[in-house]
Amino acid sequence: MVKKRKKRYLLIEASTDIQLEILKNIVEKTYVKLFGEFGYVEAGIRIVKKLDKRYILECFYKDVHKLVFTLSSIYQIEGVDVHLRVLGVSGTIKSLFRKIHKMRSLEIIEPGIENSDLGKNVDV
Amino acid sequence: MGRKYIDFWVELREENIIKELMSRALQLGYRSIVVSYSDESLYEKAREIGERINLEIYRKIILEPQDRSSLLKELRKCRGSYEVVTVICRNLEVALVAVRDGRIDSIIIPPDKNYRIDKGVASTIKNAVEIPFKWILDEKSRRMFLKTVSEIILHLSRRTNIIVSSSASKPMELRGPYEMSSLLQIYSIDKKTALDAVSEIPSKIIEENLIKLSPNYIARGVVKIG
Numbered sequence: 001m002v003k004k005r006k007k008r009y010l011l012i013e014a015s016t017d018i019q020l021e022i023l024k025n026i027v028e029k030t031y032v033k034l035f036g037e038f039g040y041v042e043a044g045i046r047i048v049k050k051l052d053k054r055y056i057l058e059c060f061y062k063d064v065h066k067l068v069f070t071l072s073s074i075y076q077i078e079g080v081d082v083h084l085r086v087l088g089v090s091g092t093i094k095s096l097f098r099k100i101h102k103m104r105s106l107e108i109i110e111p112g113i114e115n116s117d118l119g120k121n122v123d124v
Numbered sequence: 125m126g127r128k129y130i131d132f133w134v135e136l137r138e139e140n141i142i143k144e145l146m147s148r149a150l151q152l153g154y155r156s157i158v159v160s161y162s163d164e165s166l167y168e169k170a171r172e173i174g175e176r177i178n179l180e181i182y183r184k185i186i187l188e189p190q191d192r193s194s195l196l197k198e199l200r201k202c203r204g205s206y207e208v209v210t211v212i213c214r215n216l217e218v219a220l221v222a223v224r225d226g227r228i229d230s231i232i233i234p235p236d237k238n239y240r241i242d243k244g245v246a247s248t249i250k251n252a253v254e255i256p257f258k259w260i261l262d263e264k265s266r267r268m269f270l271k272t273v274s275e276i277i278l279h280l281s282r283r284t285n286i287i288v289s290s291s292a293s294k295p296m297e298l299r300g301p302y303e304m305s306s307l308l309q310i311y312s313i314d315k316k317t318a319l320d321a322v323s324e325i326p327s328k329i330i331e332e333n334l335i336k337l338s339p340n341y342i343a344r345g346v347v348k349i350g
Contacts, residue, residue: 015296065306065309065310065315066306066310068302068303068306068309069303069306069307069309069310071303072257072299072300072303072304072306073260073261073266075261075296075297081294081296082296083296083298083299085152085300085303086300086302086303
């Protein structure tokens with residue numbers, strides 16, 4: 001029987017608002033540059049949601065550190081300085097939201113994501 | 125209790141961005157930062173802001189000597205006034221002295237070095253090796269830098285400690301501790317060791333140096349009490 005590969009969801013926050021298509025392209029371009037075409041396909045990277053300046057990305061468990069490294073090595077998008085900060089990594093979107101609310105109560109992140117956003121589907 | 129994260133190198137260049145730089149470091153989860161500066165007033169301002177926002181600030185000097193004698197001369201001059209001393213090893217002569225001098229806390233091997241990290245360097249190394257994350261942000265030198273990091277990890281990681289610092293001079297160049305540790309994780313270093321590179325190892329160096337700089341310190345292992 002084929003074993004199902006574990007996934008992880010990453011919540012990232014951009015210093016400026018970036019369009020989904022642009023973010024998708026820059027992540028793909030940087031990941032391919034660092035780990036190659038094969039690495040990109042194997043990682044199964046997908047942008048799941050966009051919530052204001054925050055994004056939820058999906059990838060396979062064994063490639064999380066590679067995706068984190070890729071995101072942190074992105075410094076400029078179209079000539080503008082940006083910082084993509086990883087706020088949290090979780091096994092399900094639901095637990096990621098739980099983490100966000102906990103972080104918000106500890107004032108690690110500013111308010112912005114509401115409970116009602118959980119149900120929204122903004123798949124790319 | 126969680127880890128205490130330290131950014132081992134933040135460059136203070138402009139006075140007007142110090143506050144933003146420091147509040148961003150705090151927001152990213154750092155409890156302490158080590159700053160290098162060219163002007164004493166920049167450090168004073170950073171210390172003042174640090175006290176207000178509860179962020180510990182330590183001083184660091186970056187030495188970039190051309191030969192052995194200038195390295196030793198500069199070390200004699202500055203060791204007593206900074207918590208951390210780091211040497212950028214541009215050539216093999218400096219590297220061979222810097223790796224075994226106890227007054228140096230960390231060494232930086234730049235991507236444009238003109239020597240190989242071989243058994244000679246590896247066999248004598250005593251000091252920690254620092255990897256500035258900012259050099260990865262530069263796309264032109266990224267490939268060479270990743271190659272150097274690979275050499276460092278292959279030859280030196282078993283013999284000495286590795287530290288990852290941001291070396292940021294602008295708030296946008298700062299990276300969080302998990303992001304910086306991912307640099308070591310992509311070279312198959314486990315998560316715990318990678319996180320030690322931004323927490324435990326720099327913390328231990330600072331702790332040891334603070335004891336050395338205190339007026340009660342007499343010699344290695346001897347401290348005046350009372």
